[in-house]
Amino acid sequence: MDYQLLPFRFERFNDTEYLLTNEVGEYIFLQNEDFHRFVNGEMDIHSDLFYDIESKQIATTDKVEDVVSMLATKFRTKKSILRDFTSLHMVVPTLRCNSSCIYCQVARKNRDDHSADMTKQTAKNIVKTIFQSPSPCIKIEFQGGDPSTDFEMVKYIIEEAEWQNLFKKKELDFVICTNLTLLNEKIVKYLKEHNCMISTSLDGPKDLHDTNRPLQDKELDHHAIFEKHLSMIREIWGNNDCASALMTTSKYSLGRFKDIIDEYIRLGFNSIFLRSLNPYGFAKQYKEKIAYPIEDFIENYKEGLDYIIELNKKGTFFVEGFAALLLRRMLTPFATGFVDLQSPAGVGIAGVIYDYDGSVYVSDEARMMARFKNYYFRLGNVNENSYQEMFNGELLHHIISSACTECLPVCSECVFQPYCGADPVRNMSEQGDMIGFRPTNEMCKKTKSIIHYLFELLHRHDPEINRIFWSWLN
Structure with a gap:
């Protein structure tokens, strides 16, 4: 040789x-x-x-x-993302919400139930903990419930973080995740002033969105309020990039991905993240009513991706977010910060979530498991534990040591391993341990199928498809 x-x-x-x-x-x-x-x-x-x-x-x-x-x-x-350690810090100011999403992944509270509101002392301790992260970039993302139901606490945390950052001098960003319905001009102007981007949820046309995400007040038209407030937000900010949207696929979404994509385009979005149902909360509790075989999602995803490619060929720039993320891994030498597909897993070391009571979990999904009395992935509490105890303790070391695809069974030999990642929280939820069993692992089936399909498209050597994919990355 x-x-x-x-x-x-x-x-x-x-x-x-x-x-x-x-x-x-x-x-x-x-x-x-x-x-x-x-x-x-x-x-x-x-x-x-x-x-x-x-x-x-x-x-x-x-x-x-x-x-x-x-x-x-x-x-x-x-692997350069590991150098900075935790940069994404999700904070739950309250569990109150005015929606009744059929797949809600947390035990939400009604708007008048203040039993799960964060105190100022807990908020102050959370911000103090956040700024102990060695990362030069800090993103604070407000989750819920719907954070806008306690916007005063959101403001308190933003201003406390900005004060702390006068001394820490990190790159500081904010995002609020909200259904938009409780926002008004005063709130939106505050968000713009403090450069807090808006992340929302849109599941498709009116009938589908209102089926998946009805408001608790049945008299209100969720989709109509969403569209009106989205227009107001963009007018105040002066651009369309201030608000991004995510969709979740229920069984009612299957067969309708073209309708969903068309609705995103109609409302002025230039991207979509075709997302399957996560097996937590109501999505797991009422699985028979709203879930579906993962093979059905994969089939719909491919049809949706093909439709998006055709739209781009006809001159409409529109990105499918999950494909763009994987393509960046497949076609460029650079790291990607998507927490859900990291090796070692991004839980705790790339992103972390602080609950309303100060409890710290390695991921939002871990917090969802805790709603149903499974506290395995709880690192501690900001009111009781130090940063070192939580982020350099035995539990997080154990989780990460069980979450490197380079040495996990089956993953270590998989041809797609360089583009994939470990998800110990989902493995524990669905299969009873952090390592999981690949032949019956739905996340594995979905990710492998989509990567395989992207390789099929690349292997056609179609200059138009290649141009479209690179435009998404650039």
């Missing part, structure tokens, strides 16, 4: 080809006969195909140590 094989993963991609990937996500397709010739050391090192393989550091004719050094640099870049 005139060349040295370097670590790579492989899988038969179709009847005639194999897909090979290395530790940093470089990939290549090889015809069956070329693959066998390559692994048997019989490939011509002067062929164009071998030059292509060598350029992706899957084999080398050079000194192995030099190539490994280059791979290590790329690997550090891919």
Whole structure:
């Protein structure tokens, strides 16, 4: 053999080809006969195909140590998000909400129930804890309930954080997650003044949105209020980028992804994140009524992605968020900050959530599990525990040690491992332990299927599709 094989993963991609990937996500397709010739050391090192393989550091004719050094640099870049530690800090000022979403993942409270409101002392301790993070960038995201039901507490936390940051001098951002219905001009002007972006939820056209996300006051038209307030927000901010939206797929959404996408475009959004149902809260409790086989979501997702690609081909710039996230991992050397797909898992070390009572959980999903009396992923409480006890304690070390795809069963050998991530919270919720069992793991099925489909699209070498994908990344 005139060349040295370097670590790579492989899988038969179709009847005639194999897909090979290395530790940093470089990939290549090889015809069956070329693959066998390559692994048997019989490939011509002067062929164009071998030059292509060598350029992706899957084999080398050079000194192995030099190539490994280059791979290590790329690997550090891919994992650079770990260097800053926790940057996303979600805060729950209250559990009060005026919606009755059929898939609500937390035990929400009615608007007049103040039993789950945050106190100022707890808020002050949360902000103090947040600014002990070594990350130079801090994003505080207000979750709920609906944070707008206790906007005075939101203001208190924003202003306390801004005061702290006069001394810490970090890059500080705010986001509020709200259904928009309780916002008014005064609130929106305050949010703009403090550069607090708005994240909301839109599940599709009026009938679908109101089915998935009805208001507790049945007399009110959720979708109509949403549209009116969205217009007001954009007028005050002077642009459409101040508010982003997420959708959640219930069984009523299946077969309607084109309608949902069209509604996003009609309302002036330039992206959508086609999101499946998370198995927490009511979504798990009433699974028979609103859930569906993950295969149905995958089929709908592919149809939705194809439709979005066609819209882009016709001149409408519109991004599918999950595909863009995966494509950035597949096509660029850079790290991505999406907490749900990190290795080691992003829980606790990329993002964390502070509940209304000061309890700290490794993720929003962990908080949802706690609503139903499972406190496994609770790191501590800001009123009782120090930063070091919570973020450098045994529990978080144990969670992260069980959440590296590079060494998890099945994941470690998977050709898609460089683009994927671990989710110990969901594994615990669905399968009873943090590692989980891949053959029956729905998150694994969904992510692998979507990555595979993106590779299918890339492998067509269609210049229009490639142009569209790169426009999403740029």
